[in-house]
Amino acid sequence: MTANTGHSVALSFEDGVTRFISVTPGQTVADASYRARINIPLDCRDGACGTCKAFCESGSYDGGDYIEEALTEDEADAGYCLPCQMTPESDLVLRISGTAEMAKSGVGRFTATIEQLHWYADNTAGLTLSVEDREQLAYLPGQYMNVLVPGTDQQRSYSFSSGPDAEQLTFLIRTAPDGAMTTYLKERAAVGDTLVLEGPKGSFFLREVKRPVLMLAGGTGIAPQLAMLEKIAQAAAGGAVPAHPIHLAYGATWDKDLIEVEALERYAAAIPGFTFSTIVADAESQHPRKGYVTQHLLPEHLNDGDVDVYLCGPPAMVDAVRRYFAGEGIEPANFYYERFAVGAVPAPALAGAGAA
Ligand SMILES: Cc1cc2nc3c(=O)[nH]c(=O)nc-3n(C[C@H](O)[C@H](O)[C@H](O)COP(=O)(O)OP(=O)(O)OC[C@H]3O[C@@H](n4cnc5c(N)ncnc54)[C@H](O)[C@@H]3O)c2cc1C
Ligand code: FES
Known part of the structure; x- marks a missing residue:
């Protein structure tokens, strides 16, 4: 405004x-x-x-x-x-201070239509939605929505991969064996389906870039980082170039799990000071960087702790990275993380990101 x-x-x-x-x-x-x-x-x-x-x-x-x-x-x-x-x-x-419920303020409820369902690989889908009352759905890059799984009484959480100004919303979804959303996407979902979404939610969102930034993503944990990069790229295009370097280390289990790398290349060209590296854990992979994201961090990425860390991925990865920082005695100036816990929507008190 x-x-x-x-x-x-x-x-x-x-x-x-x-x-x-x-x-x-x-x-x-x-x-x-x-x-x-x-x-x-x-x-x-x-x-x-x-x-x-x-x-x-x-x-x-x-x-x-x-x-x-x-x-x-x-x-x-x-x-x-x-x-x-x-x-x-x-x-x-x-x-x-306090909860939204206390402030008598709930989350919004929106109706959306599936515009596109794209399979990057058999285990990862990209969902593009158009939302009624799009202008009423303001969100911060990094936040997520709860999606009601059609035909069930279940909700699942998904982080926006689109920037907050995008006309259509995009999400990146990793499947889980026999999962409720997985079964819907694989067996019933079709372009034109109606979805009900609630949110936006979460406190894992981009803050002002006041020091070097280290983004760490595992699998579809790249989604909120893409939304943040879109916001940073837009600001850079308008002349607000980030004052500090931003590095993203993006890890995946298999080669096929590395998605949207072309988008990252576009951001690397559009955002001065932004660099990224991809890492694959599979021992059989021919990828130039193998193992876990923490094995490929350089001293300049950690900047002796004067760094804002944004970490997002499956719970095991998030916990492993937190243990790594503790073990190395690194205390980042700010540590924001989002765990893509599976199986259920987080309880309100636990919803959203942690900040440590
Ligand atoms: C804040 C937040 C944001 C998220 N954002 C994303 C995102 O952007 N992209 C993304 O891919 N994921 C994200 N997730 C994870 C996502 O919400 C889903 O959990 C995931 O997509 C799996 O959903 P599903 O319905 O297919 O599987 P689920 O039905 O949740 O099942 C997951 C697995 O658990 C097993 N399972 C389910 N219930 C039980 C049970 N009671 N006992 C034992 N096993 C069980 C299932 O068999 C399956 O293997 C996020 C999670 C959170 C909390
Ligand atoms: S100081 Fe703001 S309400 Fe009292």
């Missing part, structure tokens, strides 16, 4: 739900939330109690007037802010 029409503010709640509000010039975030019927925590509304304290993940703002008891100088320097006082100077992402 422009300065004339106001700014978009993403309110990211502790249960992984994100709601977007539009804040007009001069309006406080709290007033705009109230008008949008989202009850973020508030008490004095006067910058005196600190009840509304939130954390700004990205963007700039005027903090407004408040007293030290509500927000200390150190907290303000660290990025904490008071929505009852602050007025945005750009689009913002705010981490709000």
